[in-house]
Amino acid sequence: MISFSFTCTASDVEIGRLDKAVLARAPRSRRALVAECFAGGGVLARGRAAAKSLRPEPGMEVRVLNLAERDDPAISPEPDAPLSIVWRDDSAGLVAFDKPAGQPCQPLRRGESGTLAGAVVAQFPETVGVGDDPRMPGLLHRIDAGTSGLVLAALSQKSWLFARDQFSARSVRKTYLARVIGRVDAPGGASGFLAHTSSFRGKMRPVSSSALPGDERAMFAETFWKPISSDGSSTLLEVEIRTGVTHQIRCQLAAAGHPIEGDTLYGAPTALAGPHGPWHRLHSLAATLLLPSGATKTIRTKPPCWA
Numbered sequence: 001m002i003s004f005s006f007t008c009t010a011s012d013v014e015i016g017r018l019d020k021a022v023l024a025r026a027p028r029s030r031r032a033l034v035a036e037c038f039a040g041g042g043v044l045a046r047g048r049a050a051a052k053s054l055r056p057e058p059g060m061e062v063r064v065l066n067l068a069e070r071d072d073p074a075i076s077p078e079p080d081a082p083l084s085i086v087w088r089d090d091s092a093g094l095v096a097f098d099k100p101a102g103q104p105c106q107p108l109r110r111g112e113s114g115t116l117a118g119a120v121v122a123q124f125p126e127t128v129g130v131g132d133d134p135r136m137p138g139l140l141h142r143i144d145a146g147t148s149g150l151v152l153a154a155l156s157q158k159s160w161l162f163a164r165d166q167f168s169a170r171s172v173r174k175t176y177l178a179r180v181i182g183r184v185d186a187p188g189g190a191s192g193f194l195a196h197t198s199s200f201r202g203k204m205r206p207v208s209s210s211a212l213p214g215d216e217r218a219m220f221a222e223t224f225w226k227p228i229s230s231d232g233s234s235t236l237l238e239v240e241i242r243t244g245v246t247h248q249i250r251c252q253l254a255a256a257g258h259p260i261e262g263d264t265l266y267g268a269p270t271a272l273a274g275p276h277g278p279w280h281r282l283h284s285l286a287a288t289l290l291l292p293s294g295a296t297k298t299i300r301t302k303p304p305c306w307a
Contacts, residue, residue, distance in 0.1 A: 001072055002026065005063045012056040018045065019052035022062070028069040036109050037067045074134035076111065077125070078118035086150070087299045092291045093159030094152060095124065098301045099284075101148035102276030106135040114276070120153060127153060130160050140164055141244060145277060146263070149176070149284030150301045159292070166289050167244060173288040176239040176249060177307045178225070179281035180258035181268060184235040189224035190252035194245050203265055204251040221248040225258075234261060236307055238285075249282060281306050 004025070006012075012021040022043060023034045037043055038052040044063040045054060056062075084098040099105065099116050106117045117137055121128055127138030131154070136142065138153040140163050154160035166172050193210050195218045197203040210218040225237040235258070239249055247266075253259065254266035262272035262280035272279050286300040 002029075002067050002069060003063075003065050004067075005061070008056040008058060008060040008062060010058065012060075013058055016055060017052065018043065018050055018054040018056055018062070021056050022064055022067070026064070026067055026069070028071065029067055030070050033068040033070070037064065040109055042066055075107065075115075075117050075121050075128070075137055076113065077122035078113060078115075079122040081114070081119035081122065083116075083119040083123055086301050089291065089297075090155070092293065093155045094163060094291070095155060096287075096299045096301075097151045097153065099143065099148060099151050100274075100276050101146060101279035101283075101304075102274045104145040104277075105139060105142035105151060106133075116151060124153070124155060126155055130154055130157050131164075141167055143284050144247065144250070144282075146279040147176075147282045147284060148279070148304055150287055150299065151284070152287060152289075152299070162292055163289060170242040170244075171289070172242065174241050174244075174284065175286040176241070177228075177283045177285050177303060178237045178239050178249065178253065179234050179261045179306055180237055180253055181234055181261055182258060183230050183232055184225070184227045184237060184258055185230075187224070187226035188256060189222065190256055191222045192220070192252075193218040194221050194248060194251055195219070196246075204245070204247045206251065206255050219243075219245045221245040221252060223249050223252040225253070250280070283307065 006025060015021045019034050019038060023031060041049040042065040043050050045060055086098050087096040104115045107115050121137050130138040140152045140154060154163055193207045194204045195207045195212060195216055197205045207218050212218050221243045223241050225239045228236045228238055250260055250263055250266050259267035260280045260282050262268055264271045283304045286298055288298040291297050
């Protein structure tokens with residue numbers, strides 16, 4: 001973690017963007033870390049928080065605060081954080097956790113606490129460096145912070161690659177429980193493309209095809225559901241997915257007229273607050289995948305109290 005100041009020169013002006021100028025002066029950092037620093041208000045130009053796209057001008061005074069470097073640890077172990085282990089197979093090198101609703105899987109910025117990842121590296125230090133993202137040590141997938149339930153992790157890179165290939169091939173069957181607003185009388189499903197909402201980066205939207213303008217990217221998602229019970233004002237659904245697109249269950253259920261209770265981002269009228277943060281009634285119940293032994297394994301969590 002470094003902090004420094006500089007005065008923009010002709011070289012910075014030629015680079016054309018302030019984020020690139022900062023990175024040029026901090027070769028031990030990297031682009032994603034510079035972006036995090038800007039997002040957190042850690043880059044000041046003329047004494048004010050600057051946008052990363054700001055064009056440097058000759059003589060502009062720039063101050064950079066707490067910029068992470070690539071060798072800094074991405075995750076701080078949190079030994080006192082709760083960690084609910086629901087299954088472990090050392091021969092397979094895999095472990096499964098039951099994440100509480102409201103807890104993020106991984107930090108969005110360095111130094112962030114209260115994540116599943118922080119608890120994992122405290123209890124399983126061998127997961128540090130496992131996977132392809134240092135903020136997700138060993139984690140094979142993630143679920144939204146507001147979603148509770150099953151998260152799988154690998155204890156070695158070999159195990160991570162073996163299991164992750166199944167996620168990439170969409171051969172892992174993932175089952176969720178969702179309590180949605182209104183009555184649902186028949187099984188249903190949604191199949192189509194989703195893309196980020198341009199005016200709201202943290203929200204997805206259905207789109208008609210994969211062809212989008214500019215650098216927008218559409219991702220194919222399929223969600224299937226069947227009703228379990230209903231009290232008239234809400235319905236408990238069993239949901240199955242094989243794709244793993246951001247917010248796909250939340251977005252596709254809402255688009256079908258069945259927003260999840262507590263999910264105000266996708267149309268629920270009332271938010272839910274819990275000890276770990278805002279949450280909604282969506283629970284990752286089970287996953288079925290192949291183990292290195294050749295056996296097929298279904299790993300389950302307990303249904304939540306609202307199911």
